[in-house]
Amino acid sequence: MKKLIVLLATSCCMLFANNDAAGSYRLTGLHVVYYDIARADVTVTVHDAYGFGVVVPVQSIPSGAIFNSTPNGPHGEPYLNAVGVNLNVTLNEDGSGQVTEGSYYPDINQVDCVSQVQVLPITDDLGYSADNSIGAVVPATNVLGLPSNSPRVGQTMGGLGLFQSEILDFYPMYEQPEKIPAILPFVATTDGTLLAVSCGLACVTPQEALGGASLADAVFGGDAAACAATCDAADPATAAAQFGGAGWMQGTVYGMYKKGDLGASMSDGNIDPGFYLEWSALDGPTSESGLGDIIGEDEDGDGTDYDRIFGIPYTTVTSMNPACGFNLPIAGDVSALFPAECVEGVTTGNDFYLMDASLAPWGNFLTYHAATYQQVQGMCAEMGIDAATCDGYIAADVPLADMDGDGQPETGFAYCLADDSATDFDPSCYATGEPCGGKLHMQFDPTCVPQLEAREVMLEFVETGGCEANGDSNGDGTVNVLDIVATVASILGNGTLGDTGACNADVNADGTLNVLDIVATVQLILGGKTADDATSVEFNKSASGVEFVANGYVGGVQMTISHDNDFSIELTNDALVADYNTTGTNTTLMVVAPSGSSLFTSEGNFEIIDVVAADSEDYINAVVNNPASFVVSKAYPNPFNPTTSMDVSLNSDAQVKVEVYNVMGQLVDVLANDMMSQGTHNFTWNASSVPSGAYFIRTQVGSNIDNQKITLVK
Numbered sequence: 001m002k003k004l005i006v007l008l009a010t011s012c013c014m015l016f017a018n019n020d021a022a023g024s025y026r027l028t029g030l031h032v033v034y035y036d037i038a039r040a041d042v043t044v045t046v047h048d049a050y051g052f053g054v055v056v057p058v059q060s061i062p063s064g065a066i067f068n069s070t071p072n073g074p075h076g077e078p079y080l081n082a083v084g085v086n087l088n089v090t091l092n093e094d095g096s097g098q099v100t101e102g103s104y105y106p107d108i109n110q111v112d113c114v115s116q117v118q119v120l121p122i123t124d125d126l127g128y129s130a131d132n133s134i135g136a137v138v139p140a141t142n143v144l145g146l147p148s149n150s151p152r153v154g155q156t157m158g159g160l161g162l163f164q165s166e167i168l169d170f171y172p173m174y175e176q177p178e179k180i181p182a183i184l185p186f187v188a189t190t191d192g193t194l195l196a197v198s199c200g201l202a203c204v205t206p207q208e209a210l211g212g213a214s215l216a217d218a219v220f221g222g223d224a225a226a227c228a229a230t231c232d233a234a235d236p237a238t239a240a241a242q243f244g245g246a247g248w249m250q251g252t253v254y255g256m257y258k259k260g261d262l263g264a265s266m267s268d269g270n271i272d273p274g275f276y277l278e279w280s281a282l283d284g285p286t287s288e289s290g291l292g293d294i295i296g297e298d299e300d301g302d303g304t305d306y307d308r309i310f311g312i313p314y315t316t317v318t319s320m321n322p323a324c325g326f327n328l329p330i331a332g333d334v335s336a337l338f339p340a341e342c343v344e345g346v347t348t349g350n351d352f353y354l355m356d357a358s359l360a361p362w363g364n365f366l367t368y369h370a371a372t373y374q375q376v377q378g379m380c381a382e383m384g385i386d387a388a389t390c391d392g393y394i395a396a397d398v399p400l401a402d403m404d405g406d407g408q409p410e411t412g413f414a415y416c417l418a419d420d421s422a423t424d425f426d427p428s429c430y431a432t433g434e435p436c437g438g439k440l441h442m443q444f445d446p447t448c449v450p451q452l453e454a455r456e457v458m459l460e461f462v463e464t465g466g467c468e469a470n471g472d473s474n475g476d477g478t479v480n481v482l483d484i485v486a487t488v489a490s491i492l493g494n495g496t497l498g499d500t501g502a503c504n505a506d507v508n509a510d511g512t513l514n515v516l517d518i519v520a521t522v523q524l525i526l527g528g529k530t531a532d533d534a535t536s537v538e539f540n541k542s543a544s545g546v547e548f549v550a551n552g553y554v555g556g557v558q559m560t561i562s563h564d565n566d567f568s569i570e571l572t573n574d575a576l577v578a579d580y581n582t583t584g585t586n587t588t589l590m591v592v593a594p595s596g597s598s599l600f601t602s603e604g605n606f607e608i609i610d611v612v613a614a615d616s617e618d619y620i621n622a623v624v625n626n627p628a629s630f631v632v633s634k635a636y637p638n639p640f641n642p643t644t645s646m647d648v649s650l651n652s653d654a655q656v657k658v659e660v661y662n663v664m665g666q667l668v669d670v671l672a673n674d675m676m677s678q679g680t681h682n683f684t685w686n687a688s689s690v691p692s693g694a695y696f697i698r699t700q701v702g703s704n705i706d707n708q709k710i711t712l713v714k
Contacts, residue, residue, distance in 0.1 A: 016638070019093065021130040021160055022259055025275050026468075027087035029265050029460030030080060031073030033149050034143050035142075036372035038065050039183050040302075040450045044312065044352060046331070049441040050427050054371050056354060056442070058315075058331070061449060064186040066144070066195075068310065074458070076270030081478050084119050088475055089126075089461070097126035099167070100475060100500075113311035113446035127164025129173050134159045136175065136256050138139055142456050143178050143280045144187060145250025145571055147194045149456050150278055151266040159254040160277060169281040169455065170288050171255040177236045178249045178362045181284050181452055187249070189222045195250055199231030200224070202246030215243065244254045253286055254277040265460055273460035283308060283452040290452055302450060310451040315444045317352045319344040328353050328441060350444040363421030372416040374529045376400060467503035471521035475501055479524050484577045487518060488590050491558075492581035518592055519555030519614045520577065533615035538623045541608060545601035548594070552615065557599065557622075559611040626652070630701040632708065639711040643689040646708075648699060657700045658683050668695065687712045 042061040048054035050418025058640070061067045080086065080521060088105050092099040099105075104119045136159045138152050161173030179188060180196045187196040197205075197240040203216040203224050210217075215231075216224040231243045239247050257277045261378030283306065292299040292307040300307045318334045320326035326343035331352040335343045338432040355367040362370040380390035393400055420437030429436040471479040473486045475498070487505040489495030491513050497505060505513055507520035534552030539559075561628055562585055569587060574596030580589035588611070592597055613622040648656060656669040668690060671683045685697070692714045699706040 008286070019095075020132050020259055021128070021158070021275075022091050022093040023259075023275070024090045024464045027080065027085070027265050027459060027462035027465050028077040028271050028462050029073075029088075029273060030075050030456075031071075031149065031266060031456075031458040032149075033072070033142075033456045034070040035066055035144060035146070035454040036068040036070070036449070037184070037187060037305060037452045037454065038063050038067055038302070038449050039181070039452050042447060042449045044315075044447045045317075046442045047444045047445060048330045048371075049351070049443050050425075052371075054440065056366065056440075064184045064188055066189050067449065067451075068312075071149070074267040076265060077266035078270075084476075084478070086476050086478065087459070087461075088464075091126070091128060091130075095128055096310075099124040099126065099129055104476065105167075108201040113309075113313060113448040122167050124154070124165050124167050125166075128160060128162050129269055130158060130160040130257065131173060132158030132257075132259070134174065136254070138256060138278070139175065139252060139254075139280075142454065143249055143251040143282045145453050146189075148280075148459055152258075152276065152278070155258070157258045157276075160255045160257040162255060162279075166317060169279060169457075171253055171279040171281050172286075173255055175252040175254040176286070178251070178253045178282055178286060179284075180249055181282070181306075183306065184452070196248065197244075197246050199228045199243065202243055203227035203231060210712045223321065249282070251280065253282065254278050262460075266458065267460075269459075271462060274463045275461040276459070278456070278458040279459070280454075280456055282454045284552070287441050294514045301680075306450070308451055308453055310449045310453075312447040312449060314348045314350050314446070315352075316346065317349040318346050325422065326353070328439075330355055331442070331444075350446075353439050353441045353443075361417060361418050363420040366424045366442065367420045367439050368437045369416040369418060369420045371440060372413060372439040376413045376416065401558055405591075414581035467500055469507055469509050470504055471499055471507050471517075471524045473501045475504070479521065480573065481525070481576060484518060484521055484525075484592055485579070487513060487521065488579050488592065491515075491518075492579055492590060493583075493589055494581050496578060498501060515556040515558045515590065515612055515614050516618070518590070519616055522555055522593055523616050526640065533617075534613075534620055536614075536621040536623065538625055539599065539608070539611060540625045542627055544603075546599040546608070547597050548599055549597065553594055554620075554640065555614050555616050557594065557611065557613045558588070559589045559590075559599070560586060560609045561606045562586050562609050563602075563606035564604050567602065567606055569600050569602045571600045572598045627702065627704070630656075630699075630704070630706075632655070632699045633704045634708050635697060635708060638701060639714050641689070641712060643684055643686045644710055645682060645684040646697065647680050647682050648676075648701070650676060650678050650701065652678050654701050657698075659698045659700075660685055660691075661696045663694050663696075671697075 038061045041063050043057050044059040045057050045348050086102050089097065090098040090100060099122055102305065103122050105122050120450045136157050138150050138157060140148055140153050142148050143295055151155060159173035160488050162168060162171055180198055185198050185201045186194060188194045202414040204214050206214055216222055216227040220227040231239060233245050234243060234247065236248050239245055257275065259275050262273050262276050265271060279289040281289065288295060290308040291305050296305060304416050307412045310407050313329060316333055317329035317331055319329045321342045321344055329349050329352045331354050333346050334355055335346055355364045357364060359370050373394065376394060377387060377390055394413050394417060397414035399412050401411040421439055424439040425436065425438035425440050458708065485709055486495060486497060488496045490502065490505065505517055507517045531553040534550040534554050537548050537550040537554055539546050539548045565585060569580065571580060571589060572591060572594060574594060575591045576593040578591045590602065608624050611622050611624060613620050629651045635644045635646040639643055648658070654676060656676045657673045659667060660669040660671065661670050669685060671685060690712065692712050693710060695710050697708050697710060
């Protein structure tokens with residue numbers, strides 16, 4: 001319902017827009033920068049790997065802090081194809097649009113406090129407005145007020161707003177100020193630079209210009225609620241004049257586009273774009289992003305409508321050379337603190353040593369002694385002993401701990417002041433009784449941070465006109481074996497292609513999908529010929545299937561056979577793609593780039609009705625060799641004296657051998673052994689020179705043999 005209401009409210013604007021954005025486009029360049037803003041106070045901790053319960057806070061992330069940014073790009077088409085990113089967008093003249101089947105788009109997802117960029121399949125129905133005459137100028141800052149990453153800052157563009165989408169941000173076609181999200185007290189960078197402040201915080205913060213008084217005290221008689229309400233209701237100009245800009249972000253949200261000759265891509269060496277789109281957005285009511293599936297409902301039970309979570313799965317670590325005495329990395333980038341030969345690089349990880357300047361007595365490392373010292377200081381605090389006095393007790397080895405439970409402290413801790421950072425801690429000291437010491441193995445605690453996200457999105461497209469005849473039949477932006485499978489299925493009737501997919505599959509643009517389009521697509525995938533083409537191929541039919549012999553590369557075979565109802569077929573596995581479709585007693589099969597000699601094996605009788613074959617680009621001569629077949633008539637007369645005759649009928653030219661054997665298997669006579677033409681041939685045996693008895697006439701045509709018994713009676 002939300003999107004329908006917005007659609008009705010904005011559709012009137014479409015009648016007056018100068019819209020040249022309509023067209024079909026394919027994504028060729030992408031640059032997205034994500035900014036992560038904490039919406040709750042979060043403490044990041046590490047713990048010891050031994051189960052001692054040592055937990056050390058290493059970072060405090062206050063609500064409103066921009067604690068992370070993730071750049072994704074700029075990337076060109078080769079990279080997008082390699083990672084599977086594809087976006088096919090159609091913008092219609094009536095303001096509707098589609099993200100079509102086969103599109104894949106990057107997003108950041110979090111599972112178990114691990115965030116990562118992933119590529120997800122998407123389809124979407126869009127509603128947009130566009131006007132190329134508004135003279136929009138790409139701003140120098142993003143919605144947060146930080147320097148823009150846009151490659152087209154300062155350029156004049158048209159405005160394009162998106163007001164219907166299940167997946168993408170909503171954004172306006174005109175630059176629009178953005179309120180600071182109501183759940184944030186402020187927005188600031190990690191170095192403390194304040195980018196925005198809420199009205200509530202601004203009203204109660206002492207200000208030097210007011211002599212140290214707050215706005216609520218100086219202007220609203222101490223009524224902070226009235227101050228905040230007045231500030232929240234102020235437009236940007238009034239807020240700037242009366243409240244120092246409180247309640248508003250420094251930057252704006254917008255959507256801008258440009259079409260035509262746009263010059264070079266933002267990615268070096270990439271194809272020049274013909275359509276450019278960028279937008280700036282922030283989670284919240286304007287973008288309708290980051291609010292869960294049902295806007296207005298607290299779906300995750302955190303007390304807000306927001307539901308986006310960022311996972312911090314690991315931390316920065318410096319990998320160290322074991323030859324320098326380090327068996328683990330060190331947390332953070334500490335490469336400047338060590339000789340170059342000891343540093344292997346800065347990366348990320350979960351297992352490390354922990355360093356801090358406060359740990360100087362222990363070589364700046366958290367060691368067993370350092371952790372013990374901190375625990376002793378904690379005991380002192382519980383006993384009401386201040387830190388300086390406790391230090392004196394530790395140095396003097398004054399007993400502070402009751403280890404045997406008799407109510408009297410008997411253990412001192414002077415040992416913990418010694419630097420034990422030269423070795424790693426070995427927990428076996430508890431069993432051996434040896435002194436314990438050494439650097440502690442610490443582990444990062446993956447941390448979930450409730451967040452809002454701001455985005456800068458910059459996209460480059462080329463106009464496709466809906467069809468490119470590039471073999472991409474499934475429309476996923478990449479030509480591969482999946483496209484061949486889809487096209488083969490369409491040719492055989494096992495599947496269907498959309499209009500654009502069928503047009504893309506017709507690589508030779510002859511208006512017909514057939515084996516020539518298949519072999520052309522194979523060549524697009526392979527990047528050109530990889531072997532010499534065949535000029536002819538012979539298909540040898542047998543009772544158990546079909547094999548073939550060729551004098552070079554065969555790109556594809558399409559064959560139609562007829563058969564009985566009890567016929568079964570198994571296509572070769574030695575091919576890029578092999579598929580078939582059976583309708584009644586006819587089967588049409590297609591085998592793409594066969595690499596063996598077998599086309600298929602089968603059970604049951606069949607005849608080859610039609611066959612075509614192609615090399616890498618065109619049809620080649622195809623010859624079918626059917627097995628020689630023949631019919632041998634009954635010898636007549638039988639019994640006989642002294643002569644008998646029979647006919648051998650051939651369906652094709654063949655080598656024929658007709659021999660007579662006695663019951664002992666001995667050759668008695670040869671009636672024929674020659675190549676004979678198609679037709680009927682008569683043979684007569686004169687047995688006047690042999691005794692009475694049983695004999696056998698053995699007729700062999702090709703590899704097939706027929707035997708019949710005859711009886712000579714004198």
